[in-house]
Amino acid sequence: MLLISPTTYIASFLFLTLMGLLYWIILSGMVTTAQEELPAVEFFKGFWIPTFFVVPLLTMRSIAGERSHGTLDTLLTTPTSRGSMVLSKFAGAYLFYLLLWLLTLGFPLLVAKFYPAAAASGQLLEPAPILGSFAFIAVSGVLFISIGIFASSITRSQLVAGMLSFTTLFVVIVGGQQLSSLTPSGAGLSSWISGTIDYLQIFNHLDDFARGIVDTRPLIYYTSLGALLLGMASLAVEAKA
Amino acid sequence: MHYTRRPAPEPMKSTPSIRVQNLTRRFGAVTAIQNVSFTVDHGEIVGFLGPNGAGKSTTMRILSGILSATSGSAWVGGVSVAQHPHDVKRKIGYMPENNPLPQDMRVVEYLRFRARLKEVPTKQLRSTVEAAMETCDLARTARRKIIGTLSKGFRQRVGIADALLGDPQVIIMDEPTIGLDPHQIQGIRRLIDSLRGRMTVVLSSHILPEIERCCDRVVIINQGRIVAAGDHDTLREEFLPGNRFQVEVEGSDAALQAALRTRGIQVELLEATPEQTQRRSLVLRTEDDRTHGVVLLEALQSAEDCRVHSLARLKPNLEEIFLAATKRSWEETIETPRQSDPSPAQPSSTSV
Numbered sequence: 207m208l209l210i211s212p213t214t215y216i217a218s219f220l221f222l223t224l225m226g227l228l229y230w231i232i233l234s235g236m237v238t239t240a241q242e243e244l245p246a247v248e249f250f251k252g253f254w255i256p257t258f259f260v261v262p263l264l265t266m267r268s269i270a271g272e273r274s275h276g277t278l279d280t281l282l283t284t285p286t287s288r289g290s291m292v293l294s295k296f297a298g299a300y301l302f303y304l305l306l307w308l309l310t311l312g313f314p315l316l317v318a319k320f321y322p323a324a325a326a327s328g329q330l331l332e333p334a335p336i337l338g339s340f341a342f343i344a345v346s347g348v349l350f351i352s353i354g355i356f357a358s359s360i361t362r363s364q365l366v367a368g369m370l371s372f373t374t375l376f377v378v379i380v381g382g383q384q385l386s387s388l389t390p391s392g393a394g395l396s397s398w399i400s401g402t403i404d405y406l407q408i409f410n411h412l413d414d415f416a417r418g419i420v421d422t423r424p425l426i427y428y429t430s431l432g433a434l435l436l437g438m439a440s441l442a443v444e445a446k447a
Numbered sequence: 448m449h450y451t452r453r454p455a456p457e458p459m460k461s462t463p464s465i466r467v468q469n470l471t472r473r474f475g476a477v478t479a480i481q482n483v484s485f486t487v488d489h490g491e492i493v494g495f496l497g498p499n500g501a502g503k504s505t506t507m508r509i510l511s512g513i514l515s516a517t518s519g520s521a522w523v524g525g526v527s528v529a530q531h532p533h534d535v536k537r538k539i540g541y542m543p544e545n546n547p548l549p550q551d552m553r554v555v556e557y558l559r560f561r562a563r564l565k566e567v568p569t570k571q572l573r574s575t576v577e578a579a580m581e582t583c584d585l586a587r588t589a590r591r592k593i594i595g596t597l598s599k600g601f602r603q604r605v606g607i608a609d610a611l612l613g614d615p616q617v618i619i620m621d622e623p624t625i626g627l628d629p630h631q632i633q634g635i636r637r638l639i640d641s642l643r644g645r646m647t648v649v650l651s652s653h654i655l656p657e658i659e660r661c662c663d664r665v666v667i668i669n670q671g672r673i674v675a676a677g678d679h680d681t682l683r684e685e686f687l688p689g690n691r692f693q694v695e696v697e698g699s700d701a702a703l704q705a706a707l708r709t710r711g712i713q714v715e716l717l718e719a720t721p722e723q724t725q726r727r728s729l730v731l732r733t734e735d736d737r738t739h740g741v742v743l744l745e746a747l748q749s750a751e752d753c754r755v756h757s758l759a760r761l762k763p764n765l766e767e768i769f770l771a772a773t774k775r776s777w778e779e780t781i782e783t784p785r786q787s788d789p790s791p792a793q794p795s796s797t798s799v
Contacts, residue, residue: 285565
């Protein structure tokens with residue numbers, strides 16, 4: 207259903223347009239003033255912009271749509287297990303999400319083709335930050351898409367599912383950030399609270415990955431939370447037939 | 448008992464296809480079904496009837512494993528639904544009410560997808576789908592049509608083809624003929640008739656003439672309890688005992704009654720409709736099953752001033768049986784022994 211529905215393609219179009227615009231803005235910024243960071247790193251720092259709308263659009267109709275159509279009943283009467291059903295919905299949305307991000311590789315490639323002089327400087331297509339950032343997108347994508355699938359599994363309405371995943375993503379991405387700025391410098395917070403808050407800093411994870419530091423702690427954070435949400439989604443599918 | 452991927456062993460044909468015992472399901476404070484028990488043998492076609500909200504869909508959903516029961520047990524093909532839900536799902540083909548189908552897939556794509564979901568081995572996939580489409584007459588023109596563009600009758604056939612995939616032992620269809628025109632209903636009926644003996648079919652429907660024609664037995668549920676189960680004759684004797692006759696007479700009622708009384712025939716006048724001048728059409732009910740038309744005819748002819756124009760035996764149809772059965776108060780179910788009462792069922796305080 208994902209590849210057939212027009213919502214998916216609208217989401218893809220918006221995503222690529224937005225990211226293309228962002229890349230263009232970054233590059234034109236580089237022309238005027240010297241920047242510290244490579245364009246790729248700057249580009250991926252804005253990963254949260256499209257995530258807020260692409261993830262809900264890709265996942266909101268996965269289970270909620272089936273429920274409202276009534277086709278969930280026919281799915282549940284087959285010998286296929288709930289877990290494999292939820293996993294297959296997840297895999298479809300996740301792979302499409304990765305595909306969309308892979309398509310953004312086209313931006314530096316296009317620039318390199320049309321402005322070979324700029325490409326010769328080597329800053330455009332620096333592989334390390336691109337690979338690192340993609341690794342981050344792939345790992346964090348597990349959590350984001352699971353949030354979307356879980357939100358879709360607990361409701362009958364696609365709209366409610368979309369809203370729920372948007373809000374949860376907002377809390378997870380931006381809320382973590384705000385939590386860290388809540389702690390006034392100098393005030394002695396106990397070490398375990400500050401440790402926990404540090405653990406949840408998604409933007410720090412991005413920085414680490416972009417620099418090539420593949421820490422297993424964020425890896426475990428994303429994948430374990432994602433697995434938990436998918437498990438809860440299969441329970442919700444069973445319970446709320 | 449081992450929990451491997453192998454399905455539970457096939458029972459002998461003497462095991463009932465479906466056995467339900469004291470099944471109860473509550474949704475919070477509302478009891479949808481209570482102590483529902485019935486049995487369906489292999490190869491039978493059983494009609495599952497009841498007013499709206501009686502609990503038909505709930506029972507069917509419990510049997511097909513979508514819902515779980517609050518208490519009670521159900522076995523399909525000898526396998527317990529609660530303990531081996533996946534094995535039971537391999538034996539069942541289910542078509543829900545309103546036949547939900549994905550609007551954007553083609554018929555053959557959808558059926559292949561469903562066959563893969565039902566664990567049909569890859570080698571047999573093509574032949575299974577072809578066989579199901581042949582049975583439902585979808586193999587020629589409708590194959591590559593998008594489901595959203597099909598008419599209602601074709602969509603119902605796609606739903607039935609989906610239920611038939613993989614040759615399940617039991618097919619459960621929730622209102623398969625709803626919204627169809629009479630030709631299409633006949634087509635579906637012929638299809639279901641062709642399944643008799645091969646698989647067990649449980650249908651629920653409101654179209655009583657069709658149920659009467661194609662089902663061997665009928666189970667009637669009302670307000671969550673079974674009120675009747677059996678074939679047409681058994682139900683008729685239980686709910687509408689006695690014989691009914693339709694007579695067209697010319698003459699006075701009093702003379703008629705007198706003549707019948709002298710012969711010792713107890714009748715009850717159910718209906719009197721004036722036909723043409725002087726003539727009336729009466730529906731008489733005799734309590735005694737043994738009263739035949741011949742006796743009645745003689746009695747009527749012997750009445751003075753009475754001329755009989757026609758006499759016919761009326762066999763009550765399923766609709767009348769259904770209405771009589773569901774008029775009962777909900778406390779009286781099939782379990783409680785019924786006292787023989789000569790008058791028809793009293794209208795209960797709770798209206799149906």
